[in-house]
Amino acid sequence: MKVPFGDLKLHYQEYKEIFDQAVARVLASGYYILGPELQRFEDEFARYLDCKFTVGCASGTEAIYLALAALDIKPGDEVLVVAHTAVPTISAISMTGATPVFVDIDAQTMVIDVADLERKITERTKVIVPVHLYGLMADMDSIKKIADKHNLPVLEDVAQATGAKYKGLRAGSIGRFGAFSFYPSKNLGALGDGGAISCQTKEDYDRLLKLRNYGQSKRYHHDIVGINSRLDEIQAAILSAQIPFVDEWNDRRKEIAKRYTDGLKGIVQTPVEATDSDHVYHLYVIRHEQRNELQAFLETKGVGTLIHYPTPAHRQEAYRYLNYAAGSLPVTEAVANRILSLPLFPELTNEQVDFVIEAVREFVNANPNSASVEKQLATPVKAGTGRD
Ligand SMILES: Cc1ncc(COP(=O)(O)O)c(C=O)c1O
The missing domain is CATH 3.90.1150.10 (Aspartate Aminotransferase, domain 1)
Structure with missing residues (x-):
């Protein structure tokens, strides 16, 4: 018997019909970027998470980057995060020019050690990034308590925990932002790269919409410095089809x-x-x-x-x-x-x-x-x- 680590081909074969239909629908529509499929996915994913808004983007790495950019994280700022994570969590912090400050993990759960977290806070700390590693959520009550005490926002790295719950709340609906990866092998995976950010306020949502699309509020009006990080229509349709x-x-x-x-x-x-x-x-x-x-x-x-x-x-x-x-x-x-x-x-x-x-x-x-x-x-x- 062979037991592969993963088998994405098997996954495609099992759900071939819904994948093929989703792709065919988009191809025939002539609409490939920032269209109705993305809007539908963002609405359905927000409903699934029971949060106010989600914004699709190009990858989990950029989901973290965009949330940090929305918080105006910049060189000189410190971001608290674990070193026991996929390195892209840290790459996204580096993209802002800020300094990752590494916090140790709990020996049993292997997610962030909240006692070490509090020890590492300085006057330069600007945000806490707990990573819900392997599908297990960090101790969000303790993290929120520390964050509130020091007036710091929390950005959840949910790349490995789509669908997980903490005291009944979905991962990504507790912090100010949640960052998701739809890398194909994730619990909700695209057939290519993809990511999303969840948030709770219209203000954060509007800022993320601009940041992922060249900083534009409308065509040729660039209010802020942004990038190109969009979830394309094909991936959005594939993801919507899988949410159920x-x-x-x-x-x-x-x-x-x-x-x-x-x-x-x-x-x-x-x-x-x-x-x-x-x-x-x-x-x-x-x-x-x-x-x-x-x-x-x-x-x-x-x-x-x-x-x-x-x-x-x-x-x-x-x-x-x-x-x-x-x-x-x-x-x-x-x-x-x-x-x-x-x-x-x-x-x-x-x-x-x-x-x-x-x-x-x-x-x-x-x-x-x-x-x-x-x-x-x-x-x-x-x-x-x-x-x-
Ligand atoms: C914990 C964690 N954070 C961030 C990422 C980055 O996601 P992506 O590969 O979609 O950029 C990943 C996935 O590799 C991850 O596992």
Whole structure:
């Protein structure tokens, strides 16, 4: 049996009819940019999120950038964010000229550590960017409390958590802005690049509409400096067609995650769920001391895995200029060496999941020297010293 990490072709084949109809409708319409399909998607996505407005844009990276631009984030400003994320979260901050200030993560949930967050606030801090990583939402009540105390806006990075809920509220409807990615493998994916920003006020909405379209209020009237970051009509139609299925797909993701956890508990460190939060399992990430060996073994069994992410942002060459020493984000760094993402997508069969579970068990049984789950759970949690 082969278990690929993902299978987008299978997804297309299963929903071929609705995809083909959506594309054919747009092609025949002669309207390809900023037309009725985008408006329809933005309305339907806002309804799905139960928020006031959404604005389509070209990617998740630019969704974060546009929200930061709407907040007028500029060089000299500091943006609080985790280093344990997809690097594009940080690229978007860099695009504004502002300085990303890295916050460590919680050892159990692997999302932002709110105690470290508060420690890192300075008079230059302008915004907090919690990342809902792997489909698990950050602790939004604590973050909002800190944000309100310091009068800071919150921009949620929802790229990996479309459809997730925190105390009944959808990810992206809690902060002042939410930034979404529709990269094809996401929980709601386009057949190409795409993104969106959610917001709650007409003022923010109007500003985002201008920012994504050359800063124009109407043709040839450029009120502010903007860029070209639009979600095209074909992708908008493809996304609208899929909104009705997102919750169903997320339920299947949760079912697969439960099957993995039932089969792997006590064998490897399985993902932690938070009580207030509905994990939508964009990724199913286990932890093991011999991660690299386990990954190589699974490959020999025909099981595709990936690491999200092997090198945290503060240790990447591009961010060397920020001068974070090794050890400055201890939990982030410890986690990066142990994490492994197992295959998880809605079309995965139970037989495939069981095959992966068996393969992991086989590796662990053959490697009795690999550290106990208890030892792995005892990841030391020290306060990061921040920049050095
Ligand atoms: C957490 C996170 N933020 C931002 C992005 C950027 O999204 P995109 O690839 O659509 O630019 C991604 C996706 O790669 C992501 O996973």
